[in-house]
Amino acid sequence: MPGSHNVGHVTSPFIARPELLDADPLTATGRPVRWGVVATGAIAATVTADLALLPDAVLHAVSSRRADRAAEFAERFGFATSYSDTDERLGYQALFADPDVEAVYVATPHAQHAEVVAAALRAGKAVLCEKPLTINARETQQLVDLAREHDVFLMEAVWTRFLPSFQRALEIATSGEIGTVQWVGAEIGFRARQDPASRLWGRADGGGALLDLAVYPLLWAWGTLGLPEAVTALGTLNAEGVDAQNALTLIYASGAQAQITTSLLARSPNTVIVAGSEGWVRAQGPDAVYRPTRLDVEVSKGEVRTEEFELVGSGYVHELREVTRCLQQGLTESPVMPLEHSLATMRLLDGVRAQLGVVYPNDER
Numbered sequence: 001m002p003g004s005h006n007v008g009h010v011t012s013p014f015i016a017r018p019e020l021l022d023a024d025p026l027t028a029t030g031r032p033v034r035w036g037v038v039a040t041g042a043i044a045a046t047v048t049a050d051l052a053l054l055p056d057a058v059l060h061a062v063s064s065r066r067a068d069r070a071a072e073f074a075e076r077f078g079f080a081t082s083y084s085d086t087d088e089r090l091g092y093q094a095l096f097a098d099p100d101v102e103a104v105y106v107a108t109p110h111a112q113h114a115e116v117v118a119a120a121l122r123a124g125k126a127v128l129c130e131k132p133l134t135i136n137a138r139e140t141q142q143l144v145d146l147a148r149e150h151d152v153f154l155m156e157a158v159w160t161r162f163l164p165s166f167q168r169a170l171e172i173a174t175s176g177e178i179g180t181v182q183w184v185g186a187e188i189g190f191r192a193r194q195d196p197a198s199r200l201w202g203r204a205d206g207g208g209a210l211l212d213l214a215v216y217p218l219l220w221a222w223g224t225l226g227l228p229e230a231v232t233a234l235g236t237l238n239a240e241g242v243d244a245q246n247a248l249t250l251i252y253a254s255g256a257q258a259q260i261t262t263s264l265l266a267r268s269p270n271t272v273i274v275a276g277s278e279g280w281v282r283a284q285g286p287d288a289v290y291r292p293t294r295l296d297v298e299v300s301k302g303e304v305r306t307e308e309f310e311l312v313g314s315g316y317v318h319e320l321r322e323v324t325r326c327l328q329q330g331l332t333e334s335p336v337m338p339l340e341h342s343l344a345t346m347r348l349l350d351g352v353r354a355q356l357g358v359v360y361p362n363d364e365r
């Protein structure tokens with residue numbers, strides 16, 4: 001009928017089965033899983049603190065490039081063992097050789113993910129690896145092939161996907177309540193110190209805003225509109241050829257669009273808006289783009305409905321519950337965060353980097 005809206009219910013590619021996500025993440029789901037942690041940096045500490053909250057997680061070993069850091073980290077979180085070596089490879093190889101380690105959490109900079117994860121998979125260890133899984137799609141494909149060849153679990157740590165608040169936002173956005181989703185705007189930015197030694201700026205470490213941050217705003221577009229037909233990208237590169245900030249427009253066959261920006265120059269509010277033909281959903285909270293604690297929904301002008309969410313731990317407990325549950329059930333892949341989604345992400349990011357002109361040493365190997 002001319003002029004009518006197509007307010008159909010659509011299915012988000014990310015909506016998990018409720019029984020996977022509704023349960024308390026701190027309730028044990030089976031036998032204990034024995035963990036090893038690779039690296040002792042910022043996120044390793046935050047995620048390990050959440051891991052320690054799981055009653056069916058055993059903090060068995062940690063490895064670092066430096067013995068003192070490994071020992072301190074072990075002491076701080078209560079690991080039974082720590083490994084290190086002046087040759088950084090030997091530290092994690094010792095951890096992977098430990099038969100008491102069943103699962104490893106890899107929290108090195110992106111450029112090391114491919115090598116470290118490959119070594120873990122070859123040793124038969126289940127792997128949860130920080131995002132982005134690798135620097136490019138070729139490396140991700142190699143890890144996926146290796147995981148399947150060795151029949152071991154592998155998952156990229158896209159933790160936001162397991163948060164009840166994110167899942168609820170997708171449910172609202174695709175339920176028809178706000179009509180048909182036509183536009184998504186999502187951004188993330190912080191001012192990264194101009195330190196040439198920082199992993200965020202170095203080409204060798206896979207620095208730049210895109211690889212570090214784009215996964216989060218992309219989740220909102222992908223989760224509500226699917227993967228785009230095309231992406232156009234503009235970026236500002238630093239002298240080393242690493243992107244300091246960038247702006248992406250995602251274009252869909254339906255005519256829908258999404259705008260995504262990431263920045264290492266600007267401290268932004270991390271805004272997310274999913275706008276439909278009849279209304280909108282806005283993620284709220286200080287870290288709304290990756291850890292929303294409130295959702296605002298407006299369908300009638302000026303009448304905003306809100307839904308509040310409590311954070312458990314720092315929010316990582318949900319992905320850690322998922323890995324634990326998968327291992328307890330003998331799964332080699334998470335049905336919520338499948339490897340095909342990591343591959344699709346890396347293919348999209350490869351395409352964006354080609355437009356921006358950002359090339360890393362890993363691309364040339």
Ligand SMILES: NC(=O)c1ccc[n+]([C@@H]2O[C@H](COP(=O)([O-])OP(=O)(O)OC[C@H]3O[C@@H](n4cnc5c(N)ncnc54)[C@H](OP(=O)(O)O)[C@@H]3O)[C@@H](O)[C@H]2O)c1
Nearest residue numbers: 039040041042043044064065107108109110112130131132
């Ligand atoms: N999920 C999230 O919310 C989140 C948040 C932040 C970062 N991340 C991801 O986590 C990863 C690490 O980020 P981060 O912020 O924790 O970085 P970070 O603070 O620099 O820590 C990285 C750690 O990796 C080890 N490392 C550093 N350089 C290395 C190298 N060349 N080879 C091997 N190991 C090296 C170091 O540990 P040792 O000295 O002990 O060896 C270092 O402390 C990145 O891929 C990032 O995208 C995820």
